[in-house]
Amino acid sequence: MDRKATLKREDGLWMLRRMRLIRQTSERIARLYPTNVMETPVHLCIGQEAVSVGLCRHLRDADKMFLGHRTHGPALAKGLPLPKLMAELYGRTTGCSHAFGGSMHLIDLEHGLPGSSAIIGGSIALGCGAALAAQLGKNDYVGVSYFGDAATNAGVFYESMNFAALRKLPVLFLCEDNGYSNVMPKSAHSAHDIVSVARQFMTTLQADGTDVLSVYEHTGEAVAQLRRGEGPVFLHCATKRWMKHQGHEACDIVDNGIDRERDCPIRKLEAFLLKSRLITPAELAQIEQAVEAEIDAAIQFAESSPFPDPSLLEVS
Ligand SMILES: Cc1ncc(C[n+]2csc(CCOP(=O)(O)OP(=O)(O)O)c2C)c(N)n1
Incomplete structure (x- = not known):
């Protein structure tokens, strides 16, 4: 496909902004984390931003996405407001889960984030459940089960x-494959080939998870199939995790x-947008600065929000 001919400027800018939001927020978290201001473990996704952002450009608020433990990036990609994420990480009542979830349990019903599971594989059946509810209720939203390679x-x-295959459920199985389960390479934790297994059940697509345009193209195809009611799709995105499994x-x-x-998904998209004359160098700098200001404001919001009252823990 000729990307230059098909990509709209508004789509390119949306994806660049979201990837920058995720990257710069993650980098800020990495800098702040050692100062102990955050009341939660963190699993950063620097280097993996293309996967969730390319996907979420095709999702609506009503579509329901279920995440695992590496949640910040995909949740921001889906629409979770940054102040609510920051407040949750800071353990404040204004957080998206009212300070009771922490980084692995982000909830935002308005933006199709009903919950996540830190149990590996825990998100997979939940996406199917949402898709089954959509099918039974004749609603046109889709379910997304978002998981890493170890969950397979x-x-x-x-x-x-x-x-999902038997019931032709409108669910996307999105495997964000960074090649590792903590420090263990895939060859040491998995005896099967993920894509070959999925292919036995359903339509299977493969994207370059370091290239947002590749993910965008393939998720477009996948989500269109779901919305046509033609059954589930498995999308494999090979990507790279630049940070340790957990922490800063x-x-x-x-x-x-x-x-x-x-391998930087942001550099790749920026280079493409510049080459295609869809953006100027000045606009690139502007986006970076605007995101920094957004992060400053979100941190201020979090810092000035209250901690939960201990009485909330009392069982009546
Ligand atoms: C059932 C279960 N087993 C083990 C763990 C401990 N654990 C937490 S994260 C992780 C690695 C997960 O790797 P993957 O699913 O590929 O996601 P990634 O961390 O690479 O994004 C493991 C083994 C867990 N949370 N749940």
């Missing part, structure tokens, strides 16, 4: 794909093959 080792992955430090696995110049 869980039995629920197979049960869910089987059920850079990934220190020697053989993970990360090249931050070559």
Whole structure:
């Protein structure tokens, strides 16, 4: 496909802004985290921004997306307001889960984020459940089960794909494959080939998860199939995690093959937009600055919000 001919400026700018929002927010969290202002573990997704952003450009607020533990990026991509994320990380009542969730349990019903699960594979059946509800209720929203490569080792992955295929559910199985389960490479945690397994059940697509335009193109196809009622789709996105599994430090696995110049989804999109004359260098700088200001405001909001009252923990 000739991307230059097909990509609209508004789509390109939307995806660049969201990826920058996720990247710069993650970088700010990484800087603040060692100062102990956040009351939660964090799992950052620097380097992986293209996956959730390319997907969410095709989703509506009503579509329901279920996440695992690496939630900040996908939740922001889906529309969770940044102040509500920051307040949740700071453990304040104005957080999206009223300070009772923390980073792995972000909830925003308005933007189709009904909940997430820190149990690996826990999000998979939930996406199917939402899709079943949509089908039974004749609603036109779709369900998205968003999970990492390690979740494909869980039995629920197979049960869910089987059920979704049998019932032709409008659910997208989105595998954000960064090649690792914590520090364990895929070859050490998985005896199967993920895509070959999925192909036995449903339409299977593969995107370059470091290239937002590749994800955007393939999710467009996938979501269109779901909305036509033609059954579930599995989308595999191969990507790279630049940070450690958890916390604020850079990934220190020697053989993970990360090249931050070559693999950066933001650099790739910026280069494309400049080359296609869809954006100017001045606009790029403006976006970066506007995002920094947004993050400053979100932190101020979080810092000035109250902690929950201990009486809320009392069982009546
Ligand atoms: C059932 C279960 N087993 C083990 C864990 C511990 N654990 C937390 S994150 C993680 C790795 C998950 O890897 P993956 O699903 O590929 O997602 P990624 O962290 O790479 O985004 C593990 C094993 C867990 N949360 N749940």
